[in-house]
Amino acid sequence: MDPVTLAGVILVVGIVIAIVTSVPIAVGIGLTAILATVSLLGFDQAILASSNRMFTGINSFPLLAIPFFVLAGVLMNRGGIAARLIDAAQVLVGRMPASLAHTNIAANAMFGAVSGAAVAAAAAVGTVMHPRMKKEGYDPAWAAAVNVASAPAGMLIPPSNTFIVYSLVSSTSIAALFMAGLGPGLVWAAACGVVVVLYSLRHRELRSAARPTLGQAALVLWRAIPSLLMIVIVVGGILVGWFTATESSAIAVVYCLILGFAYRQLKVKELPSVLLDASRTTAIVMLLVAVSAALSWVMSFARIPELISNALIGLTDNPQIILVIMMAILLVIGTFMDPTPAILIFTPIFLPIVTEFGIHPIHFGTMIVYNLCVGVITPPVGNVLFVGSRVARLGIEPVITRLGWFLLALVIGLFIVVFVPQLSMWLPTALGLIVG
Numbered sequence: 001m002d003p004v005t006l007a008g009v010i011l012v013v014g015i016v017i018a019i020v021t022s023v024p025i026a027v028g029i030g031l032t033a034i035l036a037t038v039s040l041l042g043f044d045q046a047i048l049a050s051s052n053r054m055f056t057g058i059n060s061f062p063l064l065a066i067p068f069f070v071l072a073g074v075l076m077n078r079g080g081i082a083a084r085l086i087d088a089a090q091v092l093v094g095r096m097p098a099s100l101a102h103t104n105i106a107a108n109a110m111f112g113a114v115s116g117a118a119v120a121a122a123a124a125v126g127t128v129m130h131p132r133m134k135k136e137g138y139d140p141a142w143a144a145a146v147n148v149a150s151a152p153a154g155m156l157i158p159p160s161n162t163f164i165v166y167s168l169v170s171s172t173s174i175a176a177l178f179m180a181g182l183g184p185g186l187v188w189a190a191a192c193g194v195v196v197v198l199y200s201l202r203h204r205e206l207r208s209a210a211r212p213t214l215g216q217a218a219l220v221l222w223r224a225i226p227s228l229l230m231i232v233i234v235v236g237g238i239l240v241g242w243f244t245a246t247e248s249s250a251i252a253v254v255y256c257l258i259l260g261f262a263y264r265q266l267k268v269k270e271l272p273s274v275l276l277d278a279s280r281t282t283a284i285v286m287l288l289v290a291v292s293a294a295l296s297w298v299m300s301f302a303r304i305p306e307l308i309s310n311a312l313i314g315l316t317d318n319p320q321i322i323l324v325i326m327m328a329i330l331l332v333i334g335t336f337m338d339p340t341p342a343i344l345i346f347t348p349i350f351l352p353i354v355t356e357f358g359i360h361p362i363h364f365g366t367m368i369v370y371n372l373c374v375g376v377i378t379p380p381v382g383n384v385l386f387v388g389s390r391v392a393r394l395g396i397e398p399v400i401t402r403l404g405w406f407l408l409a410l411v412i413g414l415f416i417v418v419f420v421p422q423l424s425m426w427l428p429t430a431l432g433l434i435v436g
């Protein structure tokens with residue numbers, strides 16, 4: 001067997017073994033990449049090349065935005081911002097049937113929009129909403145499913161750490177990606193809302209919330225304005241050119257610190273714990289980026305992307321069919337792999353194919369991120385599923401059984417995003433972030 005073929009076999013078998021044996025995905029990817037590189041270059045050169053690629057993979061200024069946005073998310077979770085956003089969401093959708101479920105969806109979208117973290121949204125919103133929904137007679141497992149299904153909307157609505165990773169590997173504009181994610185993010189929230197509406201038709205005992213007075217509604221919305229202003233400051237500052245996405249992430253941290261202390265929910269003595277939580281999450285993400293960079297390099301060296309591209313084009317020259325095949329592959333991959341390594345590995349493989357068919361890289365970015373968001377709410381590695389279940393104090397089995405209709409609606413939403421490019425492209429194009 002020639003070295004290139006052997007490297008390809010090692011890559012495929014190694015990743016499959018890592019998934020089946022539940023080895024931490026970063027460890028599995030890293031060991032697989034090193035072994036494949038050894039088969040191509042020999043041990044000494046392989047160690048040097050792999051370590052060099054891992055270092056250069058994370059030696060990127062735009063990636064500094066990730067630890068800052070992660071820290072901002074933790075500060076928001078500790079600083080009392082979630083409760084204000086939930087109250088504002090209830091004012092906006094409280095008159096709808098099954099209003100607490102709609103409130104959960106709206107609150108996750110709002111919280112995710114200012115933190116970009118689905119796990120943080122599921123934990124913060126679920127902690128507040130689940131007791132309320134249980135008290136009002138909602139099935140606890142279904143209430144947890146609503147929270148789990150809607151939390152990833154924030155990974156699409158700007159700002160989004162996932163889009164930052166895609167921008168790095170695709171050499172596209174972060175600002176354009178942020179704006180492109182707004183439409184698909186709203187599609188995600190709407191898909192969850194449709195399921196809740198259908199559920200409420202069968203469970204008419206689920207009431208709408210009591211109508212607040214005009215003064216009460218105005219007060220609640222007024223209290224939420226400082227939290228929502230973070231979106232305006234972070235995204236607006238990028239759009240008008242006041243600062244880069246990386247600089248905006250640092251500004252977000254400062255703003256969250258100010259709000260946390262102003263709300264008297266954050267104490268100085270809690271800051272070491274906050275920093276530790278953010279550091280753990282950042283370390284995981286950066287390790288995934290590093291080992292995925294090594295894996296992407298050896299895959300390119302072994303010409304695997306070219307082989308896959310030729311195989312797909314050999315099946316059909318219909319771009320719609322190729323997109324469906326890609327989306328099906330990514331849906332399966334997403335159930336086993338975190339979005340960050342999946343984006344880093346599969347973007348270099350699929351992006352050249354779709355651009356050859358005239359699909360814009362920004363549009364493809366929204367496709368791949370939306371697709372992989374589905375994976376974070378499905379087993380075996382769905383972090384949002386595990387967090388949402390734990391917050392509700394339930395096992396994952398009853399929650400999974402209630403997620404079926406949500407998953408169906410979200411997959412339908414995926415194909416709307418795929419085949420209606422205007423959803424992703426109209427806003428960045430209108431703002432002049434995409435030319436042509």
